Structures are given as C-alpha cells and as structure tokens.
Amino acid sequence: MNTNRVALVTGANKGIGKEIARQLGQAGFTVLVGSRDVGRGEVAVKELVADGIDAVGIQLEVTDAASVRGAAGRVEAAYGQLEVLINNAAIIPEGDDGVLGIQDGVLRAAFETNVFGLVAVTQAFLPLLRKAERARVVNLSTSLASFEQVGDPESRMSTVLTLGYNASKAAVNMVTVMLANELRDTGILVNGADPGNCATDMGGWSAARTPAQGAAVAVGLATLDADGPTGHVYAEEGRLPW
Numbered sequence: 001m002n003t004n005r006v007a008l009v010t011g012a013n014k015g016i017g018k019e020i021a022r023q024l025g026q027a028g029f030t031v032l033v034g035s036r037d038v039g040r041g042e043v044a045v046k047e048l049v050a051d052g053i054d055a056v057g058i059q060l061e062v063t064d065a066a067s068v069r070g071a072a073g074r075v076e077a078a079y080g081q082l083e084v085l086i087n088n089a090a091i092i093p094e095g096d097d098g099v100l101g102i103q104d105g106v107l108r109a110a111f112e113t114n115v116f117g118l119v120a121v122t123q124a125f126l127p128l129l130r131k132a133e134r135a136r137v138v139n140l141s142t143s144l145a146s147f148e149q150v151g152d153p154e155s156r157m158s159t160v161l162t163l164g165y166n167a168s169k170a171a172v173n174m175v176t177v178m179l180a181n182e183l184r185d186t187g188i189l190v191n192g193a194d195p196g197n198c199a200t201d202m203g204g205w206s207a208a209r210t211p212a213q214g215a216a217v218a219v220g221l222a223t224l225d226a227d228g229p230t231g232h233v234y235a236e237e238g239r240l241p242w
C-alpha cells in the first residue's frame with residue numbers, strides 16, 4: 001500500500017489539469033492523472049515523472065459509467081482511499097452558441113461532460129474520500145458561470161455566447177454548494193475554482209494567464225486547512241460572486 005496522500009485530477013493529460021497534477025505532485029501527493037485516452041495520459045505522465053512528480057496514469061472518461069466505475073475500483077485496490085478529487089475535465093462543445101442559436105444536442109453534450117460526468121465521478125469516488133482523514137473536492141468553475149458577471153452588460157462575460165458551457169458550469173456551482181452542505185459534518189471541504197482565462201486549447205492561446213497560474217487556484221483549495229471554507233467559488237482575487 002502506498003502511504004502517500006493521493007490526489008486524482010480528471011482531464012489531466014493537458015492544460016490546467018496537467019498543471020494541477022504537477023503542483024499537487026510538488027506538494028507531495030501521489031497524483032493520478034485522469035485521461036480519457038490512455039496514450040495521451042501516458043505522454044503527460046512521462047513528462048510529469050521526468051519532472052520528479054509521483055504521477056500515475058488512470059483511464060477515465062467521465063461520461064462513461066464503466067470507465068468511472070473501473071477507475072474507482074482500481075484506486076480502491078491500489079490506495080484504499082483518496083485525499084483529493086479535482087473535477088477538472090470539461091468541454092465547450094462545437095457549436096456552443098447563445099440561447100437563440102444553440103442546437104439541442106450541443107446543450108446536452110455540454111451537460112453530459114461538465115455536469116453529469118462530474119456528478120458521476122464524485123459519487124463513484126466519495127466512498128474513498130470518506131476514508132481519507134481530511135479530503136478535499138475541487139470543481140473547476142469559471143466567471144462565465146457567475147450570474148452577476150454575465151448579467152452585467154458592462155462585463156466582457158456578458159458578450160460570450162456559449163450557453164452550454166456557461167449554464168453547465170452554473171449547474172456545477174450548485175453541485176458544489178449542495179455537496180458542501182451534504183458533507184458539512186464530515187470534514188470534507190468542497191469548493192469551486194475559477195482559474196481565470198488561461199492559455200490552453202479551451203481558453204485560447206492568446207489568453208494572458210498561464211495554465212500554471214490557473215492551476216494554483218485549484219491547488220490552494222485542494223490543500224485547505226481543516227478550518228478552511230466550503231461551498232464557495234474562488235478566483236485568484238478571492239470569492240467569485242454567484
């Protein structure tokens with residue numbers, strides 16, 4: 001049995017997820033690098049291991065119940081418990097548009113990965129989180145899920161027409177609050193992390209922030225002390241308005 005603290009990051013083969021894995025590894029965790037594609041996961045694990053991280057690949061397609069169940073079973077067999085779950089995997093589906101333009105299937109696809117997948121992963125790993133001494137769950141969020149920011153016509157957020165992404169991440173915020181409430185007596189802290197606009201495939205390569213800067217917000221919430229907050233969403237500058 002591995003005696004290190006263990007963290008799982010979904011969608012960690014690239015982007016912010018890979019940097020979250022790196023920073024958790026630097027903080028002393030054994031990091032399970034979730035990737036829906038085994039080959040892409042292996043490439044990321046190789047890079048992280050070469051950088052001195054205790055990284056292990058794990059196949060995890062968040063919309064595939066068998067994959068989620070299989071991953072949870074393998075983590076239980078190898079480690080017995082899980083200290084940190086980072087729900088990072090997400091998509092902005094092709095054709096994501098405003099309310100007047102979006103196709104039904106596109107809206108559904110965003111929710112399949114960003115909400116239904118996230119809840120399925122959380123449910124599957126919760127028994128292992130309960131076995132850890134002070135587990136933490138971090139759900140990646142965004143200012144595009146903030147009603148206050150999207151609702152402000154002066155804000156850049158009000159001009160981004162990705163209903164599937166925005167609405168599914170707003171739903172993730174509700175999952176965060178409700179899970180925090182449901183786990184309030186367990187010592188498990190649950191928060192959302194807004195990494196800010198980072199240069200990745202999703203964020204666009206001209207974004208001002210690096211994936212490592214975005215990752216730091218999530219890592220801070222994954223390593224909160226026992227008296228830390230639960231049930232909120234944080235960006236680098238502090239709590240994000242709902």
Ligand SMILES: NC(=O)c1ccc[n+]([C@@H]2O[C@H](COP(=O)([O-])OP(=O)(O)OC[C@H]3O[C@@H](n4cnc5c(N)ncnc54)[C@H](OP(=O)(O)O)[C@@H]3O)[C@@H](O)[C@H]2O)c1
Pocket residue numbers: 010011012013014015016017035036037040060061062063087088089090091113117140141142143194195196197198199200201202203204207
């Ligand atoms: N970048 C930004 O500016 C920004 C801003 C705010 C919030 N965020 C949030 O930060 C998180 C990471 O974003 P990112 O910019 O790093 O995105 P990214 O570069 O597009 O990476 C997304 C990751 O999620 C994985 N993924 C997608 N669908 C999946 C599925 N069904 N099952 C398992 N893995 C899946 C991808 O795997 P594949 O490589 O196989 O596609 C990839 O590893 C997301 O939750 C995003 O909403 C990002």
